[in-house]
Amino acid sequence: NAGVTQTPKFRVLKTGQSMTLLCAQDMNHEYMYWYRQDPGMGLRLIHYSVGEGTTAKGEVPDGYNVSRLKKQNFLLGLESAAPSQTSVYFCATRELASYYNEQFFGPGTRLTVL
Amino acid sequence: GNSVTQMEGPVTLSEEAFLTINCTYTATGYPSLFWYVQYPGEGLQLLLKATKADDKGSNKGFEATYRKETTSFHLEKGSVQVSDSAVYFCALSANTGNQFYFGTGTSLTVIP
Numbered sequence: 001n002a003g004v005t006q007t008p009k010f011r012v013l014k015t016g017q018s019m020t021l022l023c024a025q026d027m028n029h030e031y032m033y034w035y036r037q038d039p040g041m042g043l044r045l046i047h048y049s050v051g052e053g054t055t056a057k058g059e060v061p062d063g064y065n066v067s068r069l070k071k072q073n074f075l076l077g078l079e080s081a082a083p084s085q086t087s088v089y090f091c092a093t094r095e096l097a098s099y100y101n102e103q104f105f106g107p108g109t110r111l112t113v114l
Numbered sequence: 115g116n117s118v119t120q121m122e123g124p125v126t127l128s129e130e131a132f133l134t135i136n137c138t139y140t141a142t143g144y145p146s147l148f149w150y151v152q153y154p155g156e157g158l159q160l161l162l163k164a165t166k167a168d169d170k171g172s173n174k175g176f177e178a179t180y181r182k183e184t185t186s187f188h189l190e191k192g193s194v195q196v197s198d199s200a201v202y203f204c205a206l207s208a209n210t211g212n213q214f215y216f217g218t219g220t221s222l223t224v225i226p
Contacts, residue, residue, distance in 0.1 A: 004157075031212060042203065042218035043158075050212055058213070090157055092214075099209045100146040100165040105157035 001026050004106035006091050012112045013081045021076040021109050023091030030096035032074040033058075033103065034066060036087040043090065049074055051096075081113045116141050120204050120217030127194055127224050135189040135220045137178075137204035145206040147171075147180050147187040152201045152219070161189075161202070194224045 007022045023032060033048040045058030049068040063085060065077045078085060088110050092103040121136040139145065146165045150158040162171030167182035176191045187204060204217040 033214075040218065043216040045213060048212065056212075092158075099207045100163070101207075102148060102160045102163060103158075103214055105150075105159070107157045 004091055004093055004104055006106040006109050008109060010110050014114050017081050018079050021089055023074045023106055025072055025093045027093060029093035031094035033092040034076045035090045038087050083113045086113045087111060116208050116215045118204050118206055118215050118217040121220055124221040129196055129224055129226050130193045133191040133194045135202055137187045139185050139206050141206055141208055143209045145208045148205040149178055149189050150203040196224045196226055199224050
């Protein structure tokens with residue numbers, strides 16, 4: 001089992017360009033999350049999904065859009081990238097049903113916006 | 115609301131030293147508490163968890179006890195190794211809502 005995978009691993013964009021980050025999971029988990037990690041700020045939640053076809057905003061959703069058309073995939077889109085979106089992005093999944101279940105993380109995508 | 119406050123780093127220890135990383139929380143309801151570890155260039159991995167008051171989570175020589183009276187979940191290890199060098203995150207999951215709340219992380223470097 002691959003667990004949680006993220007594509008791509010690295011990306012450099014110019015200001016104003018767009019891109020999509022893909023998170024894929026083979027654990028059949030209902031919940032999926034997108035975080036960004038910046039130095040000194042820990043993990044901040046961007047968007048999350050509690051099931052196929054659903055999405056919800058997290059702490060820092062501005063400038064990002066998401067879609068969950070299939071249960072196993074959660075896409076994070078940047079329509080017009082800005083230097084402030086330079087960060088490491090992590091996807092996480094969680095099994096349904098209980099608040100004591102942990103999250104499982106992907107390896108991350110390092111994005112630089114010039 | 116829900117939040118986690120973690121001891122600021124970075125922390126540098128000699129091999130075989132005792133480690134404590136402090137974590138306190140604020141939560142509505144009855145949270146579950148977690149410690150995650152992040153090795154350089156990798157994603158976060160669950161280190162241990164506790165789901166109710168007075169529970170002790172343990173893994174790889176690390177321990178943390180869920181203390182409701184002090185709203186704390188401090189991470190300890192009796193003898194650290196160079197391979198423990200990483201960033202450690204405390205987190206909580208409330209029994210209401212779908213989100214996790216993470217601390218800002220504590221960087222640990224263990225020197226031989």
